[in-house]
Amino acid sequence: MTKHFTVENTVESALEGLALSNPSLTYVKEDKVIFRDQDKSKVALISGGGAGHEPTHAGFVGKGGLTGAVSGPIFASPSTKQILNGIKLVGQDKPGVLLIVKNYTGDVLHFGLAGERARALGYNVEVFVIGEDVSVGRSKGGLVGRRALAGTPIIHKSLGAYVENYKHTLKDAVKLATALNDNLVSIGASLNHAKVPGQEFESSLKDDEMELGMGIHNEPGVKTLKPVPSVEELIKTQMLPKLLDQSDKDRAFVNFEKGDEVVLLINNLGGVANLVLQAITKVAADLLKSEYDITPSRVYAGTLISALDGEGFSITLLNVTKANKSAPSEVKSVVDLLDAETEAAGWPAKRVETKAPTYDPELIKESDDSTQQAGTYDFDHFSKVLKAGTETLIKAEPEITRLDTKVGDGDCGTTLVAGAEGIVKNLDKLPKHSLAATFHKLSNLLEELCGGTMGALLSIYFSGLSQGVEKNSSKGTPVDPTTFGKALQDALDTLYKYTNARPGDSTIIDALEPFVKEFVKSSDFSKAVAAADKGAQATGSSEAKFGRASYVGDSSDIPDPGAIGLVEFLKGIESAF
Template sequence: MLKQLYGEHFSIDFCKTSLSDPLDTFQIKYQLSLHSINQEKMVKNFDVDTPVLTSLQGFALSNPQLTLIKSDKVIFREPKKSNVALIAGGGAGHEPAHAGFIGKGALTGAVSGEIFASPSTKQILNGVKVLSSGSKGVLLIAKNYTGDVLHFGLAGERARALGIDTEVVVIGDDVAVGRSKGGLVGRRAIAGTVFVHKIVGAFVEYYKHDLKSAATLAKAVNDNLVTIGSSLDHAKVPDQDFKSTLKDNEMEIGMGIHNEPGVKILSPVPHTKNMLKDELLPKLLNPNDKDRAFVQFDEKDEVVLLVNNLGGVSNLILSAIAKTTTELLKAEYGIVPVRVYQGTLMTALNGEGFSVTLLNVTKADKATASSLGFKSIVELLDANTDAPAWPVKKYTTNAPAYDASLVKDDKDNVQPAGIFDFDHFSRFLKSGVEKIIEAEPLITKLDTQVGDGDCGTTLVAGGNGVINNLSKVPKSSLSEALHTISNLIETYQGGTSGGIFSIFISGLSEGIIINSSKGSPVDGTVFGKALVHALSTLYKYTRARPGDSTIIDALEPFVKEFAKSNDLHKAVEAASQGAKLTGSFEAKYGRASYVGDSSEIPDPGAIGLVEFLKGVESSF
């Protein structure tokens, strides 16, 4: 009958396994090579208006203990003044993360970007402002993706500038890419992130420790996490054309949660038990795989297991995978997990796959338990929580009263420092932006070769955003002017470059405050020291350095030369030479790092920075 139904494309050789094992249904449609194998896939999605905001509103309706700030896509519970507040977040599309982990003994709040896109610094900072008023500090938990790191980092910097005690911890638990490929960027953050939410949330809820202790625990948990994913297909993003590179008889190992490609394609799709045994568990546990042995697992170490649904696996199959994984851990590695969690926790929309996470509790305990005063991380995992996405829930009923005035746009009270000539300053800015606009076609052309083609227009948007809002820039001090410009860049430029410039300029503002005497004008020496401080601030949130073919190749030479000589012409020349060198080596960061060979194309961002600096130079 199957031969009649599917014709010559059906092969009986694909049906040797028995359906008595439910795991076989995980790959049965991939064992049948249907007539559509060489045809473009049909993608169907339910259309929903403004899906991210509508989803958050629906989540708040079904969880009335939570409050939603629609304008910033911030959702939160009432904080406690005796507790540290935990705020996580990132792009939408990973539901129930992050909002689903808000609750007593877990997160205090979450901030959502659009699908697979980081929330803005302004969104995050507004969340910090709201929750800091009722807590004794704020811990921002960011996933290790460029946009998240930059925007959460900048929000942390701005919060501290406003006197809010804030720490930022970056999570990365994926082992798929390995050290050789991802060593500069670090591990991606995937499902293991939710363990950090729950463990640190219980710690600050029931042990009342300070912000530094919470950050220490978060880092210790992250250092002892390993995760790897697998998927039968890529996620289907609403309102986007979908063309998967995977054939019907293929699957990927190590696929990310934003449709990033995996590290290995398997064909034909193996039995799930064999795939776990031969592919996934060795990448988590093989001590001889130096590229991926991020965590050592010794005999008698207590281990916690999470089998996470990426969104498109049935509950029946996921439970079967959890059981099979537990059996293989004992049979192949002598590991009997002290806790087993399974469910839909960190998704990739409707990704047709799952991930496996292991947490070495023993080693995390040794790093923190005795010094921080709790018995074991297992105790924190078991602690009561009413977070909707965690298996142990205790719902409250009434959301606390909320004062909408808390999120009204207010003037940040940045310390005034550095007398300056606003008219000259405005002329420099206008000249620099004019030069960027003139160079936009070249920058865009370069970016179409090594990136996604938007670098030129993004830089122009940021520049125009500043120039068109110069009336909002304070004239009283350079520190206040730079702080406002940092906000404008973040608002109008966006993206990774917007985050980079915003952090740098925010650091420059702080550098002026640190190095200026009260009531004194800003001279070359003060500005040079402020530039060095700004670069140091930026380096906290990016590992890019000269030689990595990024904007840093132009920025650092400029900063160092100006700090040394106070000579703008020499500094611009140093930046220009650095930018030219980016055309002689391959990119290691950003989208350009994914192309086959970018070594003959200068970095568009570095070229854009130099053009701006040349414009400033010409106005002197």
């Protein structure tokens, strides 16, 4: 069973937590209302609905956003009394109050009734209903209309900026809301339903299924997809066509024409990792360009309206060009409203700056110019021994991996092989007349190809080798064993600046240092390899003090995989030396 943290009185605690972390907000516990101070000359904006959609609704209360928000229980509308009291709290002496409601039956009924009662009390109130979902078409949606999805926070943000920065009336605010909603389309997709606090998790979806057209209240999607497609296939074949295909008369709610300015929002339904969401954003933007020749003028990504921890996302498109035509005349572009500064915690960009810095690509172009062309060498022989070392390492990889699964995360063997194979594949890119320049190039390759701690260690060591060859030889002078030994020692000294690992700590150093010391002493490669082998085998009788192996309860009877891998590579070189 999936585990979840639980907190008593989750909704009330969450609202109080929001107020604690945002000192400009007031929380009224009795009615679950969050509100802020606002100039009396400005129309008050109130939204709300069931909890579970955080940061919507209360997360959009703040200067440049909503004036107040009213929360119901999870996935259930607040009561008419709660909403009416919210109007009373923020609507005093205001030119009007706009209730912004998502198109769900309970919300529409309760907010509508609260608006009627407030008007009877003398408040100037209008109710605006948001609906921009395209998954349920006209034929099936019937008189109910489109559901509200991630277009909701776009309208919250835009209206908040409008009443904050422009002269307006309540009628003007409704006009802007209409212009936005009429030009918004959204669709969601999810791998699973959400876990509701205090309830047993239920889902009819199997491991190889997902739902298209997922809403934000755990309601089923309109279509089950099996098997689960890739993100690219899902967006390309299922989501974007329903948003943009003008031939689909059941869903062509907004006409997108060539040249129209468009805003893209990728919304996290709550359970998608931030890393994955940003990648989804890239895929969606690329497909908009390649399939529809649309390059969004603004791209937003984040958790703006969630379905608790729903494992899904939604795509929202706003046709800016058409929205501008219907917006109040003083609004030059609705993008200006999205760009405007806000204190609302839920909006991902507090103020948009569109002047990204430029740079000279030459500054980061890979070059060996900083390395003197010191130390000539036999490139053909060098290539031969590298290939031999790689072949031996590949044969030893299963055993290295076996060891690493016991004391690490199981990738040491594949990491070393990836580095060695990558070098062999890039032999034609190595400088052929300078060993210093070659080691400099290898340092860059190893960091790129290996990655992680191993890549960093090897990259630093080869950088030290490059400097050592440069220090101990000159241009046009061959690198002899004595010079190479000095370079090996210089490289080890360089590595020791950045790691405290030493022989006896059960790391790759247990093999590397004996190899270096013996070669410096004797200039005999075979003796140096034997010394490295002895050091590597000794790691099987000592506790690891560095790396993931140091976290293992008892690793004293297992040789260090990195040290074993280095020795195998050196043995391969020795066979062809």
